[in-house]
Structure formats: C-alpha cells, structure tokens
Amino acid sequence: MEVEGMRRSETVISFGPEDLKGVNLPHNDALFIQVRVANDDILRVFIDSDSSVNVISKDAFVQMNLQGYHLEAVETAFFGFVGHVVYPEGKIVLPLTLGSQDLKKTVMTSFTVVDSPSSYNIIIGRPAMNELRAVTFTHHQKIKFSVGARVGEVRGDQPSSRKCYVEAVRADQSKTRREKKKSKVEEGEWRIVDKGEVHFIAEGEQEMIEVGPGQQIRVARDLSTSTRVSLINCLKANIHVFAWSQQELTGISPLISELQLNILPGSHPVKQKKRHFGPEKDKVINEQVKELLKAGYIREIQFATWLSNVVLVSKSTGK
Known part of the structure; x- marks a missing residue:
C-alpha cells in the first residue's frame, strides 16, 4: 500500500x-x-x-x-x-x-x-x-x-x-434429549428430572423381580405398592428394550461413541509375543473370547500387524 x-x-x-x-x-x-x-x-x-x-x-x-x-x-x-x-x-x-x-x-x-x-x-x-x-x-x-x-x-x-x-457436544446432546422427551405414556408425559431428585440404591436395598422367562431386574425394596405394580407393568410392557445377552447388542452407532487412535506417522507396528497366563486364567480368556466372537464384536485374522496380549484385572469379588 x-x-x-x-x-x-x-x-x-x-x-x-x-x-x-x-x-x-x-x-x-x-x-x-x-x-x-x-x-x-x-x-x-x-x-x-x-x-x-x-x-x-x-x-x-x-x-x-x-x-x-x-x-x-x-x-x-x-x-x-x-x-x-x-x-x-x-x-x-x-x-x-x-x-x-x-x-x-x-x-x-x-x-x-x-x-x-x-x-x-x-x-x-x-x-x-x-x-x-x-x-x-x-x-x-x-x-x-x-x-x-x-x-x-x-x-x-x-x-x-x-x-x-x-x-459443547454434551450440551447439544442434552438439548436433543430434552426435545425428544415429549413422547407420552399411559399415565401422562415424561418430565425432566432435576439432578437433586436422583439417588442411588445400595445393592442390599434391592430385590430381584422377574419380568420374563429367565429375565430378572433389580428394583428398590422400599417402593410403595402402587409404584411397585406400575413399575413392574411398565418393565414387562417394554421388555423388548433390554438386552439380556451380548448377542442382542448388535452394535453402537458411531454418533454415540467412536474411538480413534492418534498414532504418530512413521511409528512401527508393535507385535507382542503370546503369553500364557496359566490354566485358570486361560479358561477365563477363552470363555470371554468365545462370547465376543459369538456376539460379532471381534473376528479372527491370520496375520496381525498389531498384536497386544490380553490384560486381566481382578474384581473386588475375587473373580
């Protein structure tokens, strides 16, 4: 200029x-x-x-x-x-x-x-x-x-x-959920529950309710009779929305959850040597792998570019 x-x-x-x-x-x-x-x-x-x-x-x-x-x-x-x-x-x-x-x-x-x-x-x-x-x-x-x-x-x-x-994504999802919660049920409309109204029930204060053949759900013990009856009827009427095994979970939309690995360009693939964990742990691994294969979550490949051994973590129950 x-x-x-x-x-x-x-x-x-x-x-x-x-x-x-x-x-x-x-x-x-x-x-x-x-x-x-x-x-x-x-x-x-x-x-x-x-x-x-x-x-x-x-x-x-x-x-x-x-x-x-x-x-x-x-x-x-x-x-x-x-x-x-x-x-x-x-x-x-x-x-x-x-x-x-x-x-x-x-x-x-x-x-x-x-x-x-x-x-x-x-x-x-x-x-x-x-x-x-x-x-x-x-x-x-x-x-x-x-x-x-x-x-x-x-x-x-x-x-x-x-x-x-x-x-920002969570805020947008919350807004979308609030807009969708306008569908009616027999006893009225769904309402937004304030965070202060939500409380958790300890396992000892719950009981198992059978809502279908071999299908049980935990509910609180201290429910009133009318609330308990209404809840059980609601669960039985909507039993199809629950997944009772891994095979019933056909997949999760990438719009809900998606994993991306940010790998540095030029990094060499890592292939660990196969480990043996002992008879007890190998049995657990084999059972879990069979369940995942049956559900279609994983698949077998012949030549792995990346390979990592299974990691087992003990639960508080000792399993």
Whole structure:
C-alpha cells in the first residue's frame, strides 16, 4: 500500500516445521489460547476468524470485576451464536494483550457481552485479529503477530480445545434429549428430572423381580405398592428394550461413541509375543473370547500387524 508516496513496511509472518514442536498430531482441534484482558489472564479464549464481533461471556465479565468500565447499550441481536438468537448485554472497550515479556502487543478492543451458555470465556473475532495484525494456523496450533520488526507468537492449548469440544457436544446432546422427551405414556408425559431428585440404591436395598422367562431386574425394596405394580407393568410392557445377552447388542452407532487412535506417522507396528497366563486364567480368556466372537464384536485374522496380549484385572469379588 502506498499513501502519499510513502510505502508501509510489513513484517513477514511464516509457519514452518519448527512450529509443530509440541503439537499432538494428527488433530482437528480448534485454536484456544490464553490472553490478557484489562488486568486479568483469561483462559479458554477461542480464535474464530468467522466471527464478525469479539464476544465475552457474561460469567467471565462478572468474574473480572472491572472497575471504571461501563457497558454501552447494543440493540442489534446476534443470530447463530450457540444456535439461536441472542440479545447482547452491552458493549465495552477493553485492552487486549497477546504474548509475553518483550514480545507482546496490546490494542484497545471492543467486546460484546453475551449472557448465553458457552464452554469458552471469550471469542476473538476478525475485528481484534485485524487490529493485532495477527495470523493463525490451526494445524500448527499457533497465532503470530507483528511486534515492530519482530514477530510474537502464542501457542494454542489443545487440552482446553478438546475439553471445550466435549462440553459443547454434551450440551447439544442434552438439548436433543430434552426435545425428544415429549413422547407420552399411559399415565401422562415424561418430565425432566432435576439432578437433586436422583439417588442411588445400595445393592442390599434391592430385590430381584422377574419380568420374563429367565429375565430378572433389580428394583428398590422400599417402593410403595402402587409404584411397585406400575413399575413392574411398565418393565414387562417394554421388555423388548433390554438386552439380556451380548448377542442382542448388535452394535453402537458411531454418533454415540467412536474411538480413534492418534498414532504418530512413521511409528512401527508393535507385535507382542503370546503369553500364557496359566490354566485358570486361560479358561477365563477363552470363555470371554468365545462370547465376543459369538456376539460379532471381534473376528479372527491370520496375520496381525498389531498384536497386544490380553490384560486381566481382578474384581473386588475375587473373580
């Protein structure tokens, strides 16, 4: 860019293999960092280049206990934030600092305060990124910015990123379950049970109830007669929803649970030598393997690339 004949110098910002040091690969993690806003160090700060505003949650704003700063009214509503329309609490301008020691940069940034459930404290959007003249690279889990003729950087926090993702997924699943719990039963509608209403019954306070041929379920002993009768009738009417053997569990949808092994590229397969555990333990292993084969959970292969021996753990009962 040229302004009145003067050329503005730009600091070159680049990413290379050395920036991957300390990053857990492979990954699809979002970029979460720690920043300093006003006089507080804030964790769980989400870098979102798709956001047209900088957002701070009301909970974080209250905990910061800012003195001398005042919220300005905001009349425009947000759409798309956590999936619905949100009306902001207000807008405030605060100093935002990236980096540490001599390689840090501070800019006055406008934040919109939002009272909405969220797994992160602050969203840094395009306005702050442009003010900081910062560049992000999620693969390298870094954000870099110019500090004079030099380049400052902040490393992303992958554990926080994954924790926030899990919390967001759980919140979305809870919302879906609440919406689905509108189906009616004969005696009325299902209702959401508060956490304080749930309690666990010790094994000694339970009794076995037969709800079908060879099919037994434990229920509490101290139930009233009417509740006990209603419960047993409900269990018998819905006996088909229970699995009484491993063979009846045909599989779990990947939408519910999925396991992925993050193996370093170039790692060599590990093949352990087969161990013998003794007649008693070998018998237990063989029985369990037969059950898993019969249920279709595992299958036999002739040439194993990876091989690990079975691990047996004793139960408190001695089994």
